[in-house]
Amino acid sequence: MEIAVISDLHLGTGGAADGFGHSDSEFLKFLDFLERNFERVVLLGDVWETLTGHWPFDPAAELYAARECHPEIARRFERERYVYVHGNHDLVAGAVDGAPDEFVIQADGMRLLFTHGHQNDSLIQWRRWLSELGVWLGGWIRRLGLAAVYRLFAKLDEGRGGVSLDGGRCEFQRWAMGAAAYRDADIVVTGHTHLPTSEEHGARLFLNSGTCSERKISFLSLDTRRGCYGVHASY
Numbered sequence: 504m505e506i507a508v509i510s511d512l513h514l515g516t517g518g519a520a521d522g523f524g525h526s527d528s529e530f531l532k533f534l535d536f537l538e539r540n541f542e543r544v545v546l547l548g549d550v551w552e553t554l555t556g557h558w559p560f561d562p563a564a565e566l567y568a569a570r571e572c573h574p575e576i577a578r579r580f581e582r583e584r585y586v587y588v589h590g591n592h593d594l595v596a597g598a599v600d601g602a603p604d605e606f607v608i609q610a611d612g613m614r615l616l617f618t619h620g621h622q623n624d625s626l627i628q629w630r631r632w633l634s635e636l637g638v639w640l641g642g643w644i645r646r647l648g649l650a651a652v653y654r655l656f657a658k659l660d661e662g663r664g665g666v667s668l669d670g671g672r673c674e675f676q677r678w679a680m681g682a683a684a685y686r687d688a689d690i691v692v693t694g695h696t697h698l699p700t701s702e703e704h705g706a707r708l709f710l711n712s713g714t715c716s717e718r719k720i721s722f723l724s725l726d727t728r729r730g731c732y733g734v735h736a737s738y
């Protein structure tokens with residue numbers, strides 16, 4: 504089976520707090536390319552930004568507003584080819600659309616686990632209101648044009664998330680490999696970190712789809728028949 508994976512689009516309601524950074528028409532051409540070349544396109548979480556509204560804690564309203572702001576992309580994602588797994592910024596899609604928080608498929612003798620990866624973050628798991636308040640404040644910092652402050656907070660949050668470019672020391676990858684072992688998966692595919700990655704851990708493979716926000720484009724190509732797993736990034 505040939506599968507493409509994209510994640511972390513953070514499609515919002517337009518304006519300065521919308522981190523998507525692409526024109527919808529250009530992005531639709533990228534989706535055309537994926538649809539032409541892959542049987543399935545997995546949307547691996549943080550597709551919609553539902554945490555940075557003018558008021559906090561109304562993610563369902565933000566989800567509808569974000570879709571109204573990007574109507575053609577929203578319609579496109581309803582096609583049968585797309586599989587939607589929610590993340591932490593679009594957690595509400597679990598309740599609204601029935602999007603699962605993980606998805607396992609078996610193809611050509613390989614077992615693949617798809618999960619966004621926020622489940623690894625103890626702040627998101629145990630103090631969700633606090634992490635969501637932080638994201639909401641981040642939205643206002645961007646609206647107020649304080650880009651340097653926003654970058655500083657993003658950097659601090661990155662350090663907190665236990666993400667390292669060294670796969671052997673990366674806590675996020677260690678968590679993902681544990682999840683893969685638990686699900687008996689040969690390959691675990693994640694998003695969340697915005698770092699496109701491929702790293703072998705013994706007989707298992709860790710993959711991260713990176714991000715399609717902030718004017719960046721990255722995606723994974725998985726060909727289970729040929730055993731080819733590619734990371735593609737424009738940054």
Ligand SMILES: [Mn+2]
Pocket residue numbers: 548549590591592619621694695696
């Ligand atoms: Mn995330």
